[in-house]
Amino acid sequence: MSTTLRYLHHPASQPCRAAHQFMLENDIPFELELVDITTDINERPEFRDKYNPTGQVPILVDGDFVIWESAAIAFYLNEKFHCPDHWFGRDTRQRGHIQQFLQWYAYTLRLGGGAFHWTIFAPMIYGYDKDFSAEIKKGRYILYESLDLLETYWLKDREYLCGDEISYADLTAHQDLVSHDAGKIIPDEVWKKHPKVRAWFDTVAARPHAKTVSAWQYENVGKILNDGVKFEFRRKTAVLKGTEVHSGHNHGITYAGQDDSYLKEKSARGTT
Numbered sequence: 001m002s003t004t005l006r007y008l009h010h011p012a013s014q015p016c017r018a019a020h021q022f023m024l025e026n027d028i029p030f031e032l033e034l035v036d037i038t039t040d041i042n043e044r045p046e047f048r049d050k051y052n053p054t055g056q057v058p059i060l061v062d063g064d065f066v067i068w069e070s071a072a073i074a075f076y077l078n079e080k081f082h083c084p085d086h087w088f089g090r091d092t093r094q095r096g097h098i099q100q101f102l103q104w105y106a107y108t109l110r111l112g113g114g115a116f117h118w119t120i121f122a123p124m125i126y127g128y129d130k131d132f133s134a135e136i137k138k139g140r141y142i143l144y145e146s147l148d149l150l151e152t153y154w155l156k157d158r159e160y161l162c163g164d165e166i167s168y169a170d171l172t173a174h175q176d177l178v179s180h181d182a183g184k185i186i187p188d189e190v191w192k193k194h195p196k197v198r199a200w201f202d203t204v205a206a207r208p209h210a211k212t213v214s215a216w217q218y219e220n221v222g223k224i225l226n227d228g229v230k231f232e233f234r235r236k237t238a239v240l241k242g243t244e245v246h247s248g249h250n251h252g253i254t255y256a257g258q259d260d261s262y263l264k265e266k267s268a269r270g271t272t
């Protein structure tokens, strides 16, 4: 018996957009269900018990099977629907390479999303009188480091991140940069120093489904930046967990990038 797939998501979420785009690109039938993460609905015990103990989206419900983590969702669907091999790799090496990217991404580019979150959404969650400069600095540091590696390693001699064809790695990384692009987090001079990343970003952005899933982000972040629109967040917790700066929690050990030295050094070298 076939069941209708339910995809629980929010369009402001980079991982949600990536798996969403994967489903659209592969004509996978599903029903879209909005989880309003501007409220605390996803933090409630009943939501966590039923769907995801971390409370995060995206979540895929396939009958009595529930799976979360965007890359795992796409991987599951890739197998279930026998999608073209290029998405998760045609051979052992390419499959390994794509997994390598996804794991690298999770602790680099993804956490660099803090630069966006703490600049654009955090004031609406915690108040405009709060100082998020430490979080933003940390996010930018990780983001710029990630951009450097995208430029000099992942895209060094190929059109896409893991080869000459698009893979899930491209969808996930692209959607992270969509948020930065919409939030004008990456200055023009930094884009200019990463021409391969820029060309790759534009190539992936030109895919019709990229536009479909990114439209909400560009439109609404545009309203925040250009028209001073403020969204009401009925929650007082970070939407991008893992990107907060907890100065007292690391026994006073400073993390690289806590001061401006990295950013200054990079701009002195002309690399950011």
Ligand SMILES: N[C@@H](CCC(=O)N[C@@H](CS)C(=O)NCC(=O)O)C(=O)O
Pocket: 012, 013, 014, 015, 016, 037, 042, 043, 055, 056, 057, 058, 068, 069, 070, 071, 238, 239, 240, 241
């Ligand atoms: N590693 C996860 C990250 C998911 C994630 O960060 N989701 C965020 C939105 S971008 C979320 O649900 N935030 C709401 C919350 O944490 O309460 C994935 O790839 O699915």
